[in-house]
Amino acid sequence: MDDMPPGFRFYPTEEELVSFYLHNKLQGKQQRLDNLINNRVIPVVDIYGFNPSDLPQLSVSLCHKDPEQWFFFVPRSESEARGGRPKRLTDSGYWKATGSPGFVYASDGRPIGFKRTMVFYTGKAPSGKKTEWKMNEYKAFEGEVSSGAQLPPLRQEFSLCRVYKKSKCLRSYDRRPLPDAVHIGGRVPQHVEHGSELTESLPASSSLGDNQAGEYSFWNIDGFWNPDS
Amino acid sequence: MDDMPPGFRFYPTEEELVSFYLHNKLQGKQQRLDNLINNRVIPVVDIYGFNPSDLPQLSVSLCHKDPEQWFFFVPRSESEARGGRPKRLTDSGYWKATGSPGFVYASDGRPIGFKRTMVFYTGKAPSGKKTEWKMNEYKAFEGEVSSGAQLPPLRQEFSLCRVYKKSKCLRSYDRRPLPDAVHIGGRVPQHVEHGSELTESLPASSSLGDNQAGEYSFWNIDGFWNPDS
Numbered sequence: 001m002d003d004m005p006p007g008f009r010f011y012p013t014e015e016e017l018v019s020f021y022l023h024n025k026l027q028g029k030q031q032r033l034d035n036l037i038n039n040r041v042i043p044v045v046d047i048y049g050f051n052p053s054d055l056p057q058l059s060v061s062l063c064h065k066d067p068e069q070w071f072f073f074v075p076r077s078e079s080e081a082r083g084g085r086p087k088r089l090t091d092s093g094y095w096k097a098t099g100s101p102g103f104v105y106a107s108d109g110r111p112i113g114f115k116r117t118m119v120f121y122t123g124k125a126p127s128g129k130k131t132e133w134k135m136n137e138y139k140a141f142e143g144e145v146s147s148g149a150q151l152p153p154l155r156q157e158f159s160l161c162r163v164y165k166k167s168k169c170l171r172s173y174d175r176r177p178l179p180d181a182v183h184i185g186g187r188v189p190q191h192v193e194h195g196s197e198l199t200e201s202l203p204a205s206s207s208l209g210d211n212q213a214g215e216y217s218f219w220n221i222d223g224f225w226n227p228d229s
Numbered sequence: 230m231d232d233m234p235p236g237f238r239f240y241p242t243e244e245e246l247v248s249f250y251l252h253n254k255l256q257g258k259q260q261r262l263d264n265l266i267n268n269r270v271i272p273v274v275d276i277y278g279f280n281p282s283d284l285p286q287l288s289v290s291l292c293h294k295d296p297e298q299w300f301f302f303v304p305r306s307e308s309e310a311r312g313g314r315p316k317r318l319t320d321s322g323y324w325k326a327t328g329s330p331g332f333v334y335a336s337d338g339r340p341i342g343f344k345r346t347m348v349f350y351t352g353k354a355p356s357g358k359k360t361e362w363k364m365n366e367y368k369a370f371e372g373e374v375s376s377g378a379q380l381p382p383l384r385q386e387f388s389l390c391r392v393y394k395k396s397k398c399l400r401s402y403d404r405r406p407l408p409d410a411v412h413i414g415g416r417v418p419q420h421v422e423h424g425s426e427l428t429e430s431l432p433a434s435s436s437l438g439d440n441q442a443g444e445y446s447f448w449n450i451d452g453f454w455n456p457d458s
Binding site: 004005006007008009010011012013016017020021037041062 | 233234235236237238239240241242245246249250266270291
């Protein structure tokens, strides 16, 4: 799994996060699977003991290369366990809910959990300064949701959090460089390729130099994926 | 790799598609890596010999579970090789470009390829009927883009195509069920969890039945990920 070919990554659906990862964590029956997940995919971290920018480095082996999102199991705080409301304070600021919370559904339409989105503010509430750091907090229902019954309570011992930075660009699949990174004049040819040649040229102001010309500079093929294995 | 844990999937960036997969295909120097990719990640398929709905079943082992997008290396057609324009016709319709084509960039801002988006129409142009099937077609530049020079021509022997269906819902990460799938009244509690219980109840019209209550119905843990291995 450490030798994943380029393009293979942890990109879970919400259903996978809740039905597999969070459920397994809460049940705690499969100790070895739990250890494997904690050590390699989603670690247990009291994220409120850290500033958001310190969190990416706490992600573990199979996910530590991810530049966009970081997953953690977050244990319930002691004060919350005693019946208090969650505080979500850190040394430098606080997490505050944004938008409306919502269900997480399985593919068959069955609600399996609950999701909140939060934004990190530096300073003290209510006058903190909003940052780019965001988080989805997932909690799982206790037991199955069945027809006609009340929704079961939420399990509180652990939540699963996805921490990410509000992005100025699109998700990585459709990624364009940030404005600072492009010095090609920002032009995109409107139509091209009649025959097999492009006639667009780079403006003289292009900042691209020879030192950026290494062809596979981003992946060491052998390191990532050994066809012999 | 076949035993990927839930949430691990082929979700490549455009840079990975062009710089690694398409470049490797075009160079053709690493035959065994090429075979491995064709057999397990991205097969070579003349997609114009098929209707779009037949394409998902042509995806290969490491990607055959993907419900959202399907990748293919598409060889240049004979008529195109003789200098004609690409036709992009199938038995039941045709692919037509939409929007503006654009560069694909590496992380450092260097353009590495070119991307077109196309939509599938059934029937005959120009009176065909638009469908939900879409495609991104990627082509790679021949050689490196260097400062001050003209853009190199595009390699035409193969393009890399991502076929997908225009979705009515969000990408899978944030997936909500389609309206048809939800019979819980569509209500989402606006605030919840003071203490540890939810008080929302399912309306009697809920369509959820006992047969949908199997806890890990979507993943066979042992099949996906054997902690012993």
